[in-house]
Amino acid sequence: MEKKTCKVAVVGCGVISKAYMKSIREFFSVLEIVACTDLDVERMNATAEEYGIKAMTMDEILADPEIEIVFNLTNPAAHYPITKQLLEAGKNVWSEKMIAVDLEQGKELVKIAEAHNVRLGVAPDTFLGGAIQTARYIVDKGLIGKPLTFTASISRDYGVFGEILPHLRKKGGSILFDMGGYYLTALANLFGPVREVSAFTATNEPERKGSRLDNDMKFFEEPYTVEVSNMVAASLKYDCGVIGTLHMNSDCLYTETTGITVFGTEGILYMPDPNRFGGEVKLQKLQSEPIVFPLTHGYQKNSRGIGAAEMAWSMLKGRLHRANMYLAQNVFETAHAIETASAEKRVVTLESTFERPAALPEGYIDNGFWGPMSEASLAL
Numbered sequence: 001m002e003k004k005t006c007k008v009a010v011v012g013c014g015v016i017s018k019a020y021m022k023s024i025r026e027f028f029s030v031l032e033i034v035a036c037t038d039l040d041v042e043r044m045n046a047t048a049e050e051y052g053i054k055a056m057t058m059d060e061i062l063a064d065p066e067i068e069i070v071f072n073l074t075n076p077a078a079h080y081p082i083t084k085q086l087l088e089a090g091k092n093v094w095s096e097k098m099i100a101v102d103l104e105q106g107k108e109l110v111k112i113a114e115a116h117n118v119r120l121g122v123a124p125d126t127f128l129g130g131a132i133q134t135a136r137y138i139v140d141k142g143l144i145g146k147p148l149t150f151t152a153s154i155s156r157d158y159g160v161f162g163e164i165l166p167h168l169r170k171k172g173g174s175i176l177f178d179m180g181g182y183y184l185t186a187l188a189n190l191f192g193p194v195r196e197v198s199a200f201t202a203t204n205e206p207e208r209k210g211s212r213l214d215n216d217m218k219f220f221e222e223p224y225t226v227e228v229s230n231m232v233a234a235s236l237k238y239d240c241g242v243i244g245t246l247h248m249n250s251d252c253l254y255t256e257t258t259g260i261t262v263f264g265t266e267g268i269l270y271m272p273d274p275n276r277f278g279g280e281v282k283l284q285k286l287q288s289e290p291i292v293f294p295l296t297h298g299y300q301k302n303s304r305g306i307g308a309a310e311m312a313w314s315m316l317k318g319r320l321h322r323a324n325m326y327l328a329q330n331v332f333e334t335a336h337a338i339e340t341a342s343a344e345k346r347v348v349t350l351e352s353t354f355e356r357p358a359a360l361p362e363g364y365i366d367n368g369f370w371g372p373m374s375e376a377s378l379a380l
């Protein structure tokens with residue numbers, strides 16, 4: 001088979017673009033980033049110079065037949081219009097989370113990708129990392145028996161984050177749509193689609209004043225509004241019968257508390273922060289202490305871009321990629337259903353569905369002299 005790489009252009013040269021640039025160059029040579037664009041021309045030019053790639057306009061990217069995949073790394077509000085434009089121009093798209101802001105926009109993007117026969121992959125891709133794939137191994141091998149229930153929880157201080165990144169306090173950027181993506185996607189990888197949701201959400205202290213002293217105190221004492229929920233307590237029921245609770249609080253102390261615990265008939269699985277690729281996975285069996293389970297899979301360090309690399313591999317091999325739009329749309333619909341259930345005081349039934357993506361092949365070291373194996377390494 002002839003070696004092939006997919007040429008990539010990046011739209012949005014902000015904070016997260018640097019993580020993509022670094023790890024794709026380090027791990028994923030199936031992807032070759034050749035160009036970038038941004039509304040902020042200075043930022044675009046600086047990125048192009050730093051990484052030795054071309055600064056292009058959006059129209060030039062759309063017109064360039066060599067560019068097969070475009071990364072949409074813009075802020076959530078820009079995901080829908082940019083992804084739509086790219087898909088309609090026949091480009092395969094990798095989008096940062098979530099797929100869109102409004103529920104109908106997500107549905108529409110899925111239809112457009114289908115109609116144009118192009119790929120749409122959506123972050124987060126941490127579920128392809130070593131820790132969550134090991135959790136998946138534990139569940140699939142029956143080591144906790146039949147999974148019955150789970151608790152998933154995160155608390156964070158968006159008072160600090162939200163002042164630096166204002167999109168976190170606007171529609172589409174709440175803890176539910178921002179961090180929620182990691183939790184709901186990790187759970188989707190274990191249990192498949194969510195079917196029913198009930199929930200309460202609320203906003204503590206919506207009217208605030210800036211506390212940051214940087215930028216010549218530009219934001220200090222400036223009034224702003226938290227436009228989204230910062231408290232979430234939800235109950236989720238999966239098609240497979242698993243039920244569980246999701247707790248989120250973005251008005252908490254700075255120190256994060258994170259994690260997912262899955263309770264099965266024959267064991268308990270403790271998962272680390274699903275926003276990370278690695279971390280300790282623990283298994284507790286009857287009348288035993290929890291033990292740290294050796295990670296069965298690779299990509300245990302920051303491997304942002306693994307989802308896009310796997311999408312490129314899937315394009316070469318002619319199969320559906322793992323971080324696909326169907327999974328993403330169910331995650332997105334779940335987040336919306338949580339808000340709807342709370343607002344309308346009812347249980348919400350979801351429409352979307354997807355097939356649980358296959359686990360990645362086991363193994364975390366390449367074969368040295370004999371060369372890395374394609375899918376286990378994903379890299380070459």
Ligand SMILES: NC(=O)c1ccc[n+]([C@@H]2O[C@H](COP(=O)([O-])OP(=O)(O)OC[C@H]3O[C@@H](n4cnc5c(N)ncnc54)[C@H](O)[C@@H]3O)[C@@H](O)[C@H]2O)c1
Nearest residue numbers: 012013014015016017038039040073074075076078096097
């Ligand atoms: N910052 C993080 O740690 C982090 C981590 C994981 C995921 N993400 C996700 O990545 C995405 C981007 O986040 P970020 O932190 O890099 O934001 P950012 O604000 O640092 O960067 C976004 C960039 O997109 C550009 N942009 C916005 N609209 C555009 C348009 N229409 N055309 C071209 N460029 C446009 C902006 O000018 C900006 O440079 C978000 O969806 C976020 O949820 C961020």
